[in-house]
Amino acid sequence: AQTVTQSQPEMSVQEAETVTLSCTYDTSESDYYLFWYKQPPSRQMILVIRQEAYKQQNATENRFSVNFQKAAKSFSLKISDSQLGDAAMYFCAYRSGTSGSRLTFGEGTQLTVNP
Amino acid sequence: EAQVTQNPRYLITVTGKKLTVTCSQNMNHEYMSWYRQDPGLGLRQIYYSMNVEVTDKGDVPEGYKVSRKEKRNFPLILESPSPNQTSLYFCASRPGLADTGELFFGEGSRLTVL
Numbered sequence: 001a002q003t004v005t006q007s008q009p010e011m012s013v014q015e016a017e018t019v020t021l022s023c024t025y026d027t028s029e030s031d032y033y034l035f036w037y038k039q040p041p042s043r044q045m046i047l048v049i050r051q052e053a054y055k056q057q058n059a060t061e062n063r064f065s066v067n068f069q070k071a072a073k074s075f076s077l078k079i080s081d082s083q084l085g086d087a088a089m090y091f092c093a094y095r096s097g098t099s100g101s102r103l104t105f106g107e108g109t110q111l112t113v114n115p
Numbered sequence: 116e117a118q119v120t121q122n123p124r125y126l127i128t129v130t131g132k133k134l135t136v137t138c139s140q141n142m143n144h145e146y147m148s149w150y151r152q153d154p155g156l157g158l159r160q161i162y163y164s165m166n167v168e169v170t171d172k173g174d175v176p177e178g179y180k181v182s183r184k185e186k187r188n189f190p191l192i193l194e195s196p197s198p199n200q201t202s203l204y205f206c207a208s209r210p211g212l213a214d215t216g217e218l219f220f221g222e223g224s225r226l227t228v229l
Contacts, residue, residue, distance in 0.1 A: 009155070033215060045205065045220035052215070091157055100212060101165075102148070102173055105157035 002027045004094050006106035013082045014114050020067075021077045021109045023092030030054075031097030034068070034075045039089040039108075048090070051075065053097070079111075087113045117142045121206050121221035128196055129229050136191045136224050138206030144219070145211045147189040148173070149181065152203040152223075161204075164189055165212045196228040 003026045013019035025034070036048040051059045051068050058066050063080045079086055092106040119140045128134055140147065148163035150173075160173030164183040178200055180192040189208075193200060206221040 004157075006157075035217075043203065043223040045207075045218075045223075047217040050217065093158075097215075100215075101163055101171070102160040103150075103158070103218060105150075105159070107155055107157045 002029075002032075002094050002096065002104050004092055004104050004106040006090075006092055006109050008109045009107070010110045010112070012112040012114060013079070015082055015084060017082055018078060018080045019082055019111065021079075021090050021092075021111065023075045023077070023106055025073050025075065025092075025094050025104075027073070027094065027096075029096055029098065033095045033097060033100075034066075035093040035095070035103070036064070036066070036075075036077045037091045037093060037105075038086075039091065040085075040087070045091075049077065082113050084113050084115060087111055117219070119206055119208055119219050119221035121204070121224045123224060124222065125225045127227045127229065130197055131195050134193050134196060134226075136193075136204055136206075136226070138189045138191065138221060139187050140189075140206075140208040140219070141187065142208065142210075142219065143186065144208040145186070146214070147183070147206065147208045148218070149179070149189070149191050150205045150207065151175065152205065158205065161191070193226075196226075198228050200226065201228050202226060 032053045034051045038046045067076045093103040149161040150158040152158045162181040164170045204224045207218045
């Protein structure tokens with residue numbers, strides 16, 4: 001079974017600085033998708049960024065980018081120019097490309113942004 | 116507006132009193148799913164449905180039931196709630212099982228079982 005691990009329960013960053021959230025996963029599959037979700041205090045789950053495993057290029061969405069290391073099974077999220085609104089719980093998630101019946105989530109990383 | 120709607124958003128109940136959390140989506144999605152979120156465990160899938168009358172167990176199905184009689188609705192039923200079912204519950208949907216796009220989540224239902 002696939003597992004997703006986020007080893008940083010909490011992180012903090014100064015406003016306007018850059019922070020990187022770590023995620024590792026374990027799978028024997030070659031076809032899969034990886035996601036980062038943001039959960040602000042409102043509890044709403046918001047998709048931040050997604051990466052297809054077959055794509056070598058790292059995904060980027062404005063201030064958010066990933067460092068996808070397929071061989072190392074690592075999928076970190078970099079937030080540049082951090083803003084107060086980035087404060088949230090961040091979840092890394094895995095989805096099989098062949099049996100996509102579920103998202104497997106990591107434990108979450110609580111990000112605090114200090115003014 | 117495309118959305119997934121859950122009700123109730125908050126509920127406090129007592130052990131053994133049957134309850135239902137409703138979930139409805141207005142996007143004509145085939146695939147729907149329920150997750151529970153607990154501190155330090157992330158989100159775990161309870162049940163999912165690939166289409167009307169087709170449901171299957173996720174990772175933590177014990178103590179829960181679901182039904183999918185209509186495409187838009189996917190209620191979560193707790194026949195005899197216990198305190199270990201105190202959690203934050205999310206319903207989610209996407210167009211189809213094979214769809215590679217994002218999962219659309221409801222706003223969550225906070226359940227407390229005393």
